[in-house]
Amino acid sequence: MELRSYIIRRLLFLIPVLFGVTIFIFGITMLFSPIERASLYVTDARQMTNIPQLIETYGLDQPFWVQYGNWISEVFSGNLGWSRVVGMPVGDAIWAFLPATLELSIFATPIIILMGIFLGTKAAAHKDRPLDHGTRVMAIFGWSLPTFWLGLILMMVFYGYFTGLLPPSRLSIPMELVVNSASFIRYTHINTIDAILNLKGAVFLDALRHLILPVITLSVTQVAFIMRLMRSSMLESLGKGYILTARAKGLSERVVVNKHARRNALIPVITVAGYVFAGMVNGVVITETIFTYKGLGWWAWQSAVRLDIASVLGFALFNSVLFVLVNLVVDILYTRVDPRVRLGGVMQ
Amino acid sequence: MSDWKFMARQLVKNPLSLAGIIIISIFVIIAIFAPLIAPPPEGHLDHYMIPRDGYSATPKLPSEEHIFGTTEGQYDIFYGVIWGTRSAFRVGLVVIGIVLVTGILLGSLAGYFGGIIDEVIMRITDIFLAFPALILAMAIVAALGPSLRSVMIALTVVSWPSYARLIRGDILQVREEDYIEASRGIGASNFRVIMRHALPNAIYPTLVMASLDIGAVVLTAAALSFLGLGAPEGYADWGQLTSFARNWIVGPSSDPLRYWFAVTIPGLFILFFVLGWNLLGDAFRDILDPRLARR
Amino acid sequence: MGNLIRIRDLTVRFYTYEGVVHAIDDLDLDIRQGETLGIVGETGSGKTMTALAILRLIPYPGRIESGSIVFFDRDLHSEIELLKLSEDKMRSIRGNKISMVFQEPGAALNPVYTIGDQISEVFLLHQRRELGKRANKQVDRLLRDGDGLAASIKRPFWHWQKRLYNKIAQESNPFEPRFLSHVPLFRRLLWRLKNESKLLTVDMLKDVEIPDAARVAVHYPHELSGGMKQRAVIAMALACSPELLIADEPTTSLDVTIQAQMLELFRRIKVEKGASVLFITHNLGVASEVCDRVAVMYAGSLCEVASVEELFLHPSHPYTKALLDSVPMPGKELQTIPGALADPLNPPSGCRFHPRCPSATPVCQQEKAKLKEISKDHMVACHLF
Numbered sequence A: 001m002e003l004r005s006y007i008i009r010r011l012l013f014l015i016p017v018l019f020g021v022t023i024f025i026f027g028i029t030m031l032f033s034p035i036e037r038a039s040l041y042v043t044d045a046r047q048m049t050n051i052p053q054l055i056e057t058y059g060l061d062q063p064f065w066v067q068y069g070n071w072i073s074e075v076f077s078g079n080l081g082w083s084r085v086v087g088m089p090v091g092d093a094i095w096a097f098l099p100a101t102l103e104l105s106i107f108a109t110p111i112i113i114l115m116g117i118f119l120g121t122k123a124a125a126h127k128d129r130p131l132d133h134g135t136r137v138m139a140i141f142g143w144s145l146p147t148f149w150l151g152l153i154l155m156m157v158f159y160g161y162f163t164g165l166l167p168p169s170r171l172s173i174p175m176e177l178v179v180n181s182a183s184f185i186r187y188t189h190i191n192t193i194d195a196i197l198n199l200k201g202a203v204f205l206d207a208l209r210h211l212i213l214p215v216i217t218l219s220v221t222q223v224a225f226i227m228r229l230m231r232s233s234m235l236e237s238l239g240k241g242y243i244l245t246a247r248a249k250g251l252s253e254r255v256v257v258n259k260h261a262r263r264n265a266l267i268p269v270i271t272v273a274g275y276v277f278a279g280m281v282n283g284v285v286i287t288e289t290i291f292t293y294k295g296l297g298w299w300a301w302q303s304a305v306r307l308d309i310a311s312v313l314g315f316a317l318f319n320s321v322l323f324v325l326v327n328l329v330v331d332i333l334y335t336r337v338d339p340r341v342r343l344g345g346v347m348q
Numbered sequence B: 001m002s003d004w005k006f007m008a009r010q011l012v013k014n015p016l017s018l019a020g021i022i023i024i025s026i027f028v029i030i031a032i033f034a035p036l037i038a039p040p041p042e043g044h045l046d047h048y049m050i051p052r053d054g055y056s057a058t059p060k061l062p063s064e065e066h067i068f069g070t071t072e073g074q075y076d077i078f079y080g081v082i083w084g085t086r087s088a089f090r091v092g093l094v095v096i097g098i099v100l101v102t103g104i105l106l107g108s109l110a111g112y113f114g115g116i117i118d119e120v121i122m123r124i125t126d127i128f129l130a131f132p133a134l135i136l137a138m139a140i141v142a143a144l145g146p147s148l149r150s151v152m153i154a155l156t157v158v159s160w161p162s163y164a165r166l167i168r169g170d171i172l173q174v175r176e177e178d179y180i181e182a183s184r185g186i187g188a189s190n191f192r193v194i195m196r197h198a199l200p201n202a203i204y205p206t207l208v209m210a211s212l213d214i215g216a217v218v219l220t221a222a223a224l225s226f227l228g229l230g231a232p233e234g235y236a237d238w239g240q241l242t243s244f245a246r247n248w249i250v251g252p253s254s255d256p257l258r259y260w261f262a263v264t265i266p267g268l269f270i271l272f273f274v275l276g277w278n279l280l281g282d283a284f285r286d287i288l289d290p291r292l293a294r295r
Numbered sequence C: 001m002g003n004l005i006r007i008r009d010l011t012v013r014f015y016t017y018e019g020v021v022h023a024i025d026d027l028d029l030d031i032r033q034g035e036t037l038g039i040v041g042e043t044g045s046g047k048t049m050t051a052l053a054i055l056r057l058i059p060y061p062g063r064i065e066s067g068s069i070v071f072f073d074r075d076l077h078s079e080i081e082l083l084k085l086s087e088d089k090m091r092s093i094r095g096n097k098i099s100m101v102f103q104e105p106g107a108a109l110n111p112v113y114t115i116g117d118q119i120s121e122v123f124l125l126h127q128r129r130e131l132g133k134r135a136n137k138q139v140d141r142l143l144r145d146g147d148g149l150a151a152s153i154k155r156p157f158w159h160w161q162k163r164l165y166n167k168i169a170q171e172s173n174p175f176e177p178r179f180l181s182h183v184p185l186f187r188r189l190l191w192r193l194k195n196e197s198k199l200l201t202v203d204m205l206k207d208v209e210i211p212d213a214a215r216v217a218v219h220y221p222h223e224l225s226g227g228m229k230q231r232a233v234i235a236m237a238l239a240c241s242p243e244l245l246i247a248d249e250p251t252t253s254l255d256v257t258i259q260a261q262m263l264e265l266f267r268r269i270k271v272e273k274g275a276s277v278l279f280i281t282h283n284l285g286v287a288s289e290v291c292d293r294v295a296v297m298y299a300g301s302l303c304e305v306a307s308v309e310e311l312f313l314h315p316s317h318p319y320t321k322a323l324l325d326s327v328p329m330p331g332k333e334l335q336t337i338p339g340a341l342a343d344p345l346n347p348p349s350g351c352r353f354h355p356r357c358p359s360a361t362p363v364c365q366q367e368k369a370k371l372k373e374i375s376k377d378h379m380v381a382c383h384l385f
Helices: A001-031 A034-041 A046-051 A051-058 A064-075 A090-125 A130-142 A147-161 A175-178 A191-197 A200-237 A241-248 A255-270 A273-290 A294-304 A309-337 B001-011 B016-032 B077-113 B115-128 B133-144 B148-175 B178-185 B191-226 B238-248 B262-287 C047-055 C085-091 C115-126 C130-146 C148-169 C175-182 C188-208 C226-238 C256-273 C286-290 C308-313 C318-325 C362-366
Strands: C003-015 C020-032 C036-040 C062-073 C077-083 C096-101 C244-248 C276-281 C293-298 C303-308 C371-373 C377-381
Touching: A001 A064, A001 B115, A001 B133, A001 C276, A034 A064, A034 A309, A046 A051, A051 A064, A051 B077, A051 C276, A064 C303, A090 A191, A090 A200, A090 A255, A090 A273, A090 A294, A130 A200, A130 B262, A147 A200, A147 A255, A147 A273, A147 B191, A147 B238, A147 B262, A175 A200, A175 B016, A200 A255, A200 A273, A200 B115, A241 A255, A241 C096, A255 A273, A273 A294, A273 A309, A273 B133, A273 B191, A294 A309, A294 B133, A294 C244, A309 B133, B001 B016, B016 B262, B016 C188, B077 B115, B077 B191, B115 B148, B133 B148, B133 B191, B148 B191, B148 C130, B178 B191, B191 B238, B191 C293, B238 B262, B262 C175, C003 C047, C020 C047, C020 C276, C020 C303, C036 C047, C036 C371, C047 C062, C047 C077, C047 C096, C047 C226, C047 C244, C047 C276, C085 C286, C096 C226, C115 C188, C130 C148, C130 C188, C148 C175, C148 C188, C148 C303, C175 C188, C175 C362, C188 C226, C226 C256, C256 C276, C256 C286, C276 C286, C286 C308, C293 C308, C293 C318, C303 C308, C303 C318
Parallel strands: C036 C276, C036 C293, C096 C244, C244 C276
Antiparallel strands: C003 C020, C003 C062, C062 C077, C293 C303, C303 C377, C371 C377
């Protein structure tokens, strides 16, 4: 009961934030001429030929607040504008590109979380010994790596040097044909999952082969980030009195570290899950661009380069809503992990 | 000021931060002496534009004339990375400079006065922080038109809120402490209290964040340039040089790594530049964080 | 009565960035069976380090340089050299035969686990066989009394459980239960062990006079008061009926009224459980109330050991005298000890106390005094004797 009222309160709290976000986004569009802005309101290809009429209908020469009102009511009715890059409404484009990005995150997220926590724990447990120094230097390197460059280098080696071993894009052409054939049912549009559901091993392996490099590229920076945080958080927790108590009980070092210290060390790590999500969204744009992996990030890049403003802003709006929701989930999760946090206490 | 002396000694003592200092010093020297290291050809008007040696797309291998080779479009890679150092410093320092000033100003206003001012400033930061940074920066650059200036504006817009929050939090903490009460008790004005007491105590964590962020800002700027949303074509910029190599990561089948130089060299400059700042910032934080301090 | 613990020539050093810290120097100390021995001294005199050395839990960068700590195991009727024990064997002694109560109950309890979880952990670790026996009895009762359809379906499962718990209750630790307890999901099959340990936990909490023990067991530490937390910590330490209970300033962080209750609890523990207690405190008054004998430490070395009455009536070491004089008492002028506590990085030569000692002689600067018995059960380390 307490949890439900807390969630409701937090959701209400989101309204002013999202109001500000939409004003901000719409403010950006005001940098454009009414002709360019018209694409924000287009719902099908035919309308693109009749821009002056759109300016008339939506009052694009009216004052800011009138325009904002028109725009926001369009957004609420599900119209985010027209994506020139792919020739479909922005809402449809997001829906169409989402599965590819989801597939990437499904593989990258567990790697990021588990590797980061595992390496951070190990480094802290071996503080000031070679393993710690090694992982620490690796983490600083990983954190400093330009993601796009890492992707190129990986491709140079695993696609160029080992000819065609781990190719870019989502699927190789023969498998693309299988996936698009009538007998292959697209349950989710997530290739690996669909392949399993259709019992097509070859498609699954091919999809996996195309996923390896993007997943590595996407994960390295985030693993380094979580690892560093986990290490310092573990060190703090290992210095606490309850660790001495646990050792004095006769518990083995493994239980002391993995149970007593880690559970406490995870609390600050959970609070930055939102940052990790944001970092992944940034990484997705770069990764998908390099590997021509056609997901949301690739689409956003194409739109930005071709100055397709409706798509870029639609994508930004979509992400900010998602980001705000992720932060809400993180806060709720936080109250579950740390018994000391009272639900009301998170609000100011 | 013995604080600074102590910190300087600690920074030199730690091998990691010493490496960071050395790396950054090398880049500073490169940036200052760029006209000597890579002299622009005669009659070259804008020194930041990389000189071209022809218009062929295929990169050329390193030679006497082009010691790092040329990249797509025959841009000289050596010239590009040397002058690109200047671009990197400019983006990093200008953005962080503006962000620090805005952040400190708004953060200390919010933290010190509290109430409605605090509420308004914090809700505005909420809005800015509701976007993943690169996405917002992309949108702003796309709206302003791709250029280095747009990149700098975009990065400033996405970075200031975290500084304002950090400063505000620290000032709130400091404000509770006794000596601030005491100085107000003896009749010091609000402005004086902020300037003399609250800020100096809140400033260290901000500086740590700033030194770590210079690396991050340069990284994001390079990413935007790489995506084609930054410097104009031919401008000396590491991100752009990397993007020139995108079509050449795979050489002819007889020699798949033929164009390695075009891919690797600009990226290594970015990596080491960012690494330098991160090493420094990391050591900085270890020294300043009393919880991690070594007894 | 023999000795439970015999410490000889114990030396502990810390290797820090600033230099080598001499935390304990050539310490000789005996703890007798069934007695409460107090260690008294200022902060930094090495009291806590002595306790941690017995458990071999000296924190990094400290090290036990040399010496011996012999522990007399009553069950095995044999002497064990703790400092030569393997880490595995040492772990089976910690929390089981020797356990410790720490100064800050708030810090000593893990904030993310319930009180019950943290105490039952001790039973699950050290009393597996006992828990196995108890679980076995439970299954036996089910097999005997169970009837009806449900029972006849469950019967094969009960038989399997009985075999399993029988194995656990046996001397050696056979493969099957060991395997089960190491695999995450299968661990639940051994839920009866956990159940039994929870029952024992509640008994234990009742034993340290916690009201409503069953409810307190499912509370998290932050939901309890300081006194309750300290009782829970004591319950944890007493869980396996240790032969030695080390209490490191257990009352310092508590209110005065709770302090008195806590001292009463310690006195009762000693009488009921027959355990020896090593009671570390900086408060002479507290020491005089609970201890049978008192050892006085200064800067890592032992000054004087005697029974409480003897020590308070005939303090012999100049430091003990100074310490007793500095206890505030009504109608008496308060005295302080001149000088500052010895610098652990550069301890004074010879007797550690000589720079502050009113009756120091030249020999005190050069040589450390050996511990001498000046009357029955009264040992002093001073050149004056």
